[in-house]
Amino acid sequence: RVIIRQEPEAASKYIAEYVVDRIKSFAPRPGQPFVLGLPTGSSPVLVYRHLVRKHKAGEISFKNVVTFNMDEYVGLPPSHPSSYHSFMWEHLFSHVDISPSNVNLLNGMAEDLEEECERYEAKIREYGGIELFLGGIGPDGHIAFNEPGSSLQSRTRVKTLAYDTVLANKRFFGDDVSQVPNMALTVGVQTVMDAREVVIIIIGAHKALALQKCIEEGTNHMWTLSSLQLHPHPLIVVDEDATLELKVKTVKYFKSIETVAKSCGMGQKMPK
């Protein structure tokens, strides 16, 4: 399923509403939490803003939600302003009622990084897997730090970052490349694909090619998100700009699907 919205704002709102609906219909309770995978990056910021707004309006509680984040830099303390811990604190966790013990992020300061990755996968399994993995993608179609060429069966592991990724992130480190960590811990492509549902937000013209490669071409480890084609319940929400590289036919197809589904009263709910 691909949902197209005119503006980034509308696309983000759609996702936030979707996530809230999913959590509510799941009816999580202590002992049976809703397990949510979460991304960082610029595209999800708006989604988080909507989630916070909905929480403040009393529409959603995160009390019984357990989260797993996708990735974290190696060697960056959680309190560093550019760490993904700080990102999540700033954009979501500090504004909602989530319990600190229900929040999981990879520890990039761990002494044994491989052990940390195994622990993370084990913890996801302990919770019975991830119910919904929310993600974004890079301009090269990568999901989390699974850059082009990553195995589509990869699991949580230590990754050396591509120089392009380091460059893209230097703006978060005072524009100083030497300050950007060059290693990260990241969930694998398979970790994401194991989730019962995967929801991806893609915003902006600079991601149009990635979107095109991931949905119009074959499954390919150079565009790691393309593995989504093999997922039983994927949902991609994009803004109009991100569809620039898609065939007109593709865009029309997905728009008509949404219209028809709506008219049948089906919406885009995940089948139970």
Add this chain to the structure above:
Amino acid sequence: MPAQVLPSESYAKNGVVKLTNCRVVRSDRLVEEDIWMSSQTGKILNGQREFFDSRTEPDETVDLGGRIVCPGFIETQLNGAFGFDFSVVPENLSDYSKGLAHVNNLLAKTGVTSYLPTVTSQPARVYQTVLPFLGPSGALRSPSIGAESLGAHCEGPFISPKRNGIHFLSNILDPASGISSLESCYGTDNLQASTTPIKVITLAPELPNAVPVIEELSARGIIPSIGHTDATYEEALAGINAGAKTVTHLFNAMRPLHHRNPGVFGLLGTAPSALAHSIDLGSDTPSAHHDPPAHETYTKPYFGIITDGIHVHPSVATLAYSFHPDGMIIVTDAMPFQTYPDGLYPAPYGSHIRKSGNVLTLEESSRPAGRLAGSSSSLIECVENFWNWVGPEVSLARVLATVTSTPAKMLGCYGAKGCLEPGADADVVVLKGGLERSGRKTLRVAEVWKFGARVHKGDV
């Protein structure tokens, strides 16, 4: 046998309180974020660290419904309140501590979490009797004390007899013998550098020996303040150069502003070095060219100002602010009553004082019962006034700085007081802003927290 239910007290308590759904005063703006604090340490916590590193679940989460969270107010000039005058020695000294405790308690509920109890010009025995009661009281970090003294403010008696205001002329002294004049007045013990109960001394810099006294006070860690003074601009400047850091109730009890000699007010203008060759007072001929003095760094002084709408015209208050926004400190200068004829007087903090002879009594407030004399304090009324006087370009956060970060910086305690950064004392005022039909903006105290514990919750 019924299952044993544990009372909630028996769970491990971490004393962590989270204020949520609020707008926090951060330098010049209000920021939507939470405040984490500890009632055990009495300090503001780093919420992110508590969350990730300690996985702390707050004991109490307080939903403030969008209200404003501000550092506790600091009042640098309060002569008394709630019928108690810091300058009056009762027959029985235990009544003094009782009165003080009473003031501390009620004052905290008005949002003033720290202050300088201020003693007006008095005979030596009054200072020597009361000062030991008025020193800093925060060492215990006890919320139950209420408002915390940051040290006494001695307003006089080394002031100008021409600008005595309501201070008794017979009490006014010259520092003729320098610091020893002050020692014989306040008491030698009360002027010891490390143990002095005094934080600020208001004096007139033009008095004989005042300049070396200012230097000596600075060296002892006591802040000299220029006030009740007949000083010219030059005399005031000499006080600043000697170490005076602040001005006591600017415009009141000093020479009025004159365009050819601005007096104390001139201290808020351009750095004197820039003016050195352009002014020559008392002569109509253009001044000879002087070389600018050896490069001195000039720091404009802080200044207290009474924004009750009576002491200083609103337009003049905003004028002073625009000259030196980072220096302005709003004060109430709550009035002492001992010099007044018998009668009923409106008192600060919404009460009335009946004076008959030397006896001052607090009349019942006409406001609804159970509310603290109207629940809005004088200081917050002064803040509210000023907020209404300034234009929209001055944010509320900036207005609030005049009773939080600015006085803390003047007193040298910024970081512990006057801000809500992690590590600061958890002295917090929760405010509710409003708008009257007349267009007047209102500000009310909704809650007050002292050292991480709630000491007041109002009905706004």
